[in-house]
Amino acid sequence: MPSRPLPPTPDAGLCQALAADLSDAGFASAGLRAMWGAPADDAIVRGLRSPALRGLGDRADPLAVLGRLFVLGMPQGEASVADALPRTRAAGLSALGLVTVADGQATPAVLVRPQSFADEFGEGEWWIASDLDEAALQGPLPEDHVLGVGGASLTLAGLQLPLIADRGLDVGSGCGVQALRARRMVDHVVATDISERALWFTQLNALLNGVDGIETRLGSLFEPVTGEEFDRVVSNPPFVITPRVAGVPEYEYRDGGMDGDDLVAAFVRGVGGLLAPGGVAQLLGNWETRGGVDGLDRVREWVSASPVPLDAWVIERESLDPLAYAELWVRDGATLPGTPEFARLVDAWLDDFASRAVTAVGFGYLLLRRPISGSPTLARYERLPQALPGTGIGAHLAAALAAHDLAVQVSDVELAASTLLVAPDVTEARHQRPGEDAPTIIELRQGAGFGRALAVDPGLAALVGACDGDLSVGVLIDAIAELLEVDAEALRADLLPRVRELLFTGFLGFS
Known part of the structure; x- marks a missing residue:
């Protein structure tokens, strides 16, 4: 399908005027949520507008x-619109490519939604x-289609390391939210995408939010840099595994x-050449368990194939069987279950998976780092199915790397x-049978x-409980060995x- 005509290059002055109008109108997450109610606000994310319209009633402010x-x-x-946006008015929105105007009506061509954020540098809203x-x-x-801020986008934004750096790269920028987040820590960010439309949104959102230092470049994967x-380097790449057959929609976002998970594999194998010594790449991805080879083991092979040796920390958050994966992404394309088209597309996905003997698809996060010097020292591949906290995970990743x-x-x-000191968020729970000590x-x-x-x-529990920054680990182990009546050297080795x-x-943590 050919791409739609691009709107004009965003005008900085008009974007500044629109930002001032939106601010004066109180166009913010909290105000909208209060206006139509929390349940209606949550329903918008699920594609339901009617609860919000019921909450609005006949309000015309x-x-x-x-x-x-x-x-x-x-x-x-x-x-x-003129009353709501006195500086910009409908004509200004039209000049920006945000609405079309005809017969006294302004019809939206895009969505503009407030998105709050919080990191180690403070809180705000874009x-x-x-x-x-x-x-x-x-x-x-x-x-x-250029997607807005979804759950995956928020996850990756929260994973970004909150460490100051000089140069950053956002591969597959989409609407630009990762570039905006990276710019809070990085002096200059290059945002790339194969979609001119996506880069237009990245430029628009940077100007609308008064963020400079983001440069856009057109091209696939690492070609533009x-x-x-x-x-x-940060990337929420178009990682969804899609059958390469006629009749299956190929959504750019x-x-x-x-084929299969080749895009993520290509990213992992190639990103090391773009990393400065000590540089870190973070991305989301899918990987297939195929031919009896576990998905995480396949990711390990990709890392090993990098010409530049890399530290790796890969976390699988969930795994779906081929049918569940197919249904998820067919629904994502707005094809309704129970229809012949839904069944046709699911069959196309299942045929594609069967051609590679795929039995499961994992989803997760990858953190890859080029060592400053010497050989890699970190090779961690794990499954962590529990839900992520709302904030602080990027800082946790940075602290783990430092440790x-x-x-x-x-x-x-x-x-x-x-x-050592036990972390303040750590608690201990003990379970025992009734009547037993x-x-x-x-x-x-x-x-x-x-x-x-x-x-x-009991030995490790006792050690952790005694880590208050007073006595050394060795002294504590000796005391615990005596208490448990075990050999101190053997306990130390354990x-x-x-x-x-x-x-x-x-x-x-070290005290």
């Missing part, structure tokens, strides 16, 4: 007009423009145009001589980070590797 126009994607009268959704279109999305190096880098430089003798299960739980829960034995793991995962 500026916030209500903008809510209908930009959040729900509904035409509004030119006079009402206005994010994107293409009209299914509810506004009253039908399926066009294949060149060949020969350059970056301190940070989710389909990378390659790892420190721990690999510390010998067992030096670690035994160190004093000794617990059958001792569990350490983490309130922050990935919210890990670990079953531990506990020190597990202490290193607790340092990485954030249960313990």
Whole structure:
């Protein structure tokens, strides 16, 4: 399907005027949510407009007009738009390519929705423009659709390391939200995409939010930045596995145009050449379990195939069987279950998976790092199905990397001589049978980070409980060995590797 004509290049002055109008009108997440109610606000994300319209009633104030126009994607009268946006008016919106004007009506061509954010540098809110959704279109999305901020976008934004750097790269920028987030930590960000329409939205959103230092370049994967190096690379790539057969929609925002999980594999194999020493790449991805080879093992092979050796921390958050995966993405394209078209598309997905002997598809996060010097020291591939916390996960990743880098430089003798502190978010739970004194299960739980829960034995539980920054690890192990009546050297050999793991995962820290 050919791409739609592009709107004109966004005008900085008009974007500044629109931002001032939106601010004066109180066009913000909290105000909208209060206006039509929390349940209606949540329903908008699911494609339901009617609860919000019921909440609005006959309100005609500026916030209500903008809510209908930009959040729900509904035409509004030119006079009402002029009252809501006195600097910009409908003519200014038309010049920006945000509405079309005819017969006294302003009909939205895009959505503009407030999106709040919070990180280690503070809290704030952006206005994010994107293409009209299914509810506004009253039908399926066009294949060149540019998605707004969804759950995956928010996840990746929260995963970004909150560390200051010079140069950043956003591969597959879409509406530009990752570039905006990266720009809060990185002096200059290059945003690339194969879609000119996506880059237009990236430019528009940067101007609308008064964010400079974001440069857009057109091209596939790493082509636009060949020969350059970056301190940070972030990507929410079009990783959705899509059959390469006629009659299956190829949505640019989710389909990378390659077979199976080849796009993610190409990214992993090639990104090392773009990373400066110490540089980090973070992305979302899918990977197939195929031919009896586990998906995480296949990712490990991709990392090993990188010409530039890389540290790797890969987390699988969920795994779907081929049928569940097919149904998920056929529904995402607005094809309704129970229809012949839905069944046809699901069969196309299942045939595609069967051709590669795929039995499961994993989804997760990849963190890849080029060592500053020497060989990689981190190769961690794990499954963590629990839900992510709302904030703080990027800081947790950064702390884990720092703890790892420190721990690999510390010998067992030096670690035994160190004093440690148990993290303030760690709690302990003990479970025992009624009438028995000794617990059958001792569990350490983490309130922050990935919210890990670990079953531990009495020796490790005693060590963690005694880590208050006073006595060294070695002294504590000797005391615990005496208390448990076990050999101190054997206990030390057992506990020190597990202490290193607790340092990485954030249960313990150096005092």
